[in-house]
Amino acid sequence: MRYQRRAAAIGLVAAGALLFSACGSDNAGGGGEQGGANAAACGGKQNLRASGSSAQANAMTRFVTAFEQACEGQTVAYTPSGSGAGRNEFLGGQTDFAGSDSALKDDEAQRAQQRCASPAWNLPMVFGPVAIAYNLAGVPDLALDGTAIARIFNGQITTWNDPAIAALNPGKQLPAAPIIVNFRSDESGTTENFQKYLVAASNGAYGKEAEQTFQGGVGAGARGSQGVADATRNTPNSITYVESSFATRAGLGVAQVVNSGGGQPVPLTAENVGNAINDVAVTGQGNDLELDLNSIYTTRTPNAYPIVLATYEIVCSNYQDDPTGQAVRGFLTTALSPEAQQGLPEAGYVPVPDRFKQRLTTAVNAIQ
Template sequence: MKFQRRAAAIGLVAAGALLFSACGSDDNSAGGTAAQASGVTCGGKQALKASGSSAQANAVTGFVNTFEQTCNGQTVNYTASGSGAGRNDFIGNQTDFAGSDAALKADEAQKAQARCASPALNLPMVFGPIAIAYNVPGVTDLALDGATAAKIFNGQVATWNDPAVAALNPGKPLPAAPIVVNFRSDESGTTQNFQTYLNAASNNAYGKPSAQTFNGGVGAGARGSQGVTDATKNTPNSIGYIEASFAQKAQLPAAQIVNSGGGAPVALSAENVAKAIDSVQVTGQGNDLSLDLNSLYKTATPGAYPIALATYEIVCSKYADPQTGSAVKAFLQTALSQQAQGTLNAGGYVPIPDAFKQRLTTSINSIS
C-alpha cells in the first residue's frame, strides 16, 4: 500500500526509520528512558496542556490513560472545547498542542509558526467513521451511493421508493413513505465533513456549502449526535448522519456505501475504513501530514468505506522549550502504540493502519 502526494514528490520513509517496538528496559519512569511495552521515549514536561476537538475527546482519553501507565508521572490535560478554540489556544501559546477537525488554514499556519518559532505540523491521529443511520421498517441492509445520498440530504430524493434508491436496492421492501431527514442543529465538524463527502462523492450534486452548520434545507434538526440518534431511532422512515459509535450503541443500521469506484456496496467496518485511509493523499510538505480528504471521500479502492472524520493533533515541529517538545513527542508516540490503538474500537474510532502509522511515526520522531 502506498500513499500519494498531490504536491511535488517527496521521498517515502526510509526502510530504517524508527518503528514502534518493545524496548528492553524495565524502567517505565519519566526522564528519557524507553518504556518497555510501547517503545515510547518518556521524559520532558510532566503535565502537558491541550484543547480542541470534541470528536476526538474519547480517543484522547484512551491515549492519556496509556501515556500515564507508560510514562510514570506524566499526563495530558485535554479540554474538549471545540476545534476552533483549540487552534486559537495553541496559536495564542495557551496550550502545548491542539486537537482539531481540520488542518491549519494558511493564515493560521503563519500565526502558529510565529508562536512556535518553527513550522507547525498537522498530524492526523484519529479517524472516526460517520454512519448514515436509518430507520426503515423491514429494511436492514440499505445501500446508497454518493449521488443518491446527496439528493436525499438536499431534498431532491424525497421518498424511499424513489427510482434512485430502488435501483441500488433491488427487491427490498422500500415504502412509498416520505424520507425524514435528521440533521445536527448545532455547529459540528461531523456536519462539515459529511457535507464535504456529499459534495465530493456526488460531483457537487449536493450543491450546498460544506460548513459546520447543515445546509441541506430539508428535515428536522436535533442537538448533538445523541439528538440525531434518538430522532432517527424514534422516527420510522428517517435517516441521519452520526458517528459510528452512536449508531452501534443505539443498534441503528448503517447504510452500505457504493464508493466512487462503483462495485459492491461497502459496509461500515474498521477494516473497510482503513482501506480508505490507506489511499488518502497527503498535501502537506515534509513532516506535515495535512490530508486531501476529497481523496478519501472519492476513493475508488474496492471494499473501502469512504465516510470518515479525520482529526489532527497540531504541534510545533521544534518547541522553544525542549522539555515540552520531548513530552509532546512521548505522548504522540504513546498514541500510536499498540496499547493506545487498542482502545479506539470501543469508542467508535478506527486504529491507524500500519502503512500510515509509519508516516506518522517519522513525523512524530522529528519533533524536538
C-alpha cells in the same frame, strides 16, 4: 491534572481501561528508571496542556490513560473546547498542542511559525467513520451512493421507494413512506465533513456549501450526536448522519455505501475504513501530514468506506523548550502504540492502519 470533558462535547462510547506496560523516564519529568521497550516515550514536561476537537474526545481519553500508565507522573489535560478554540489557544501559546477537525489555514500557519519559532505540523492521529444511519422497518441492509445520499439530504429524494434508491437495492421491498431527515442543529465538525463528502462524491447533486451548520434545507434538527441518534431511533422512516458508535448503540441500520469506483456497496467496518485511509493523499510537505480528504471521499478503491472524519494534533516541529518537545513526542508515540489503539472501534474510531502509521511515526519521532 486529569483529562477534563464538558457535557456538551461530542460523546463517543467510552471503553474499558487500557493495559500498558510501564516505561521509564530519562529525566525528572517522567517516573523513575523503570526500563522497558517504550522507555524513550517518557520524560520531559510532566503536565501537558491541549484543547480542541470534541470529535476526538474519547480517543484522547484512551490515549491519556495509556500515557499515564506508561509514564508515571506524566499526563495531558485535554479540554474538548472545539477545533477553532483549540487552534486559537495553541497559536496564543496557551496550550502545548491542539486538536482540530481541520488543518491550519495559511494565515494560521504563519502565526504558528511565530508561536513555535519553527513550522507547525498537522498530524492526523484520529480517524472516525460517519455512518448513514436509518430507521426503516423490514430493510435490514440498505445500499446508497454519494449522489443518492446528497439528494436525500437536500430534499430532492423524498420517498424510500424512489427509483434512485430502488436501483441501488434490487429485490428489496422499499416502502412508499416519506423520508424524514434528521440533522445536527448545532455547529459540528461532523456536519462539515459529511457535507464535504456530499460535495465531493455527489457529482454536483448536493448543490450546497460544506459548513459546520447543515445546509440541506430539509428535515428536523437535533442537538449533538446523541440527539440525532435518539431522534432517528424514535422516528420510523428517518435517516441521519452520525458517528458510527452512536448508530450502533441506538440499534439503527447503517447503510452500505457505493464509493466513487461504482462497484459493490461497502459496509462500514474498521477494515474498510482503513482501506480508504491507506490511500489518502497528503498535501502537506515533509512531516506536515495535512490530508486531501477528497481523496477519501472520492476513493475508487474496492472495499474502501468513503465517509471518514479525520482530526489532527497540531504541534510545533521544534519546541522552544526541550522538555515540552520531549513530552509531546512521548505522548504521541504512546497514542500510536498497539495498547492505545486497541479498542478504538468500541469508541467509534478506527485504529490507524499500519501503512499510514509508518508516516505518522516518522513525523512524531522528528518532533524536537
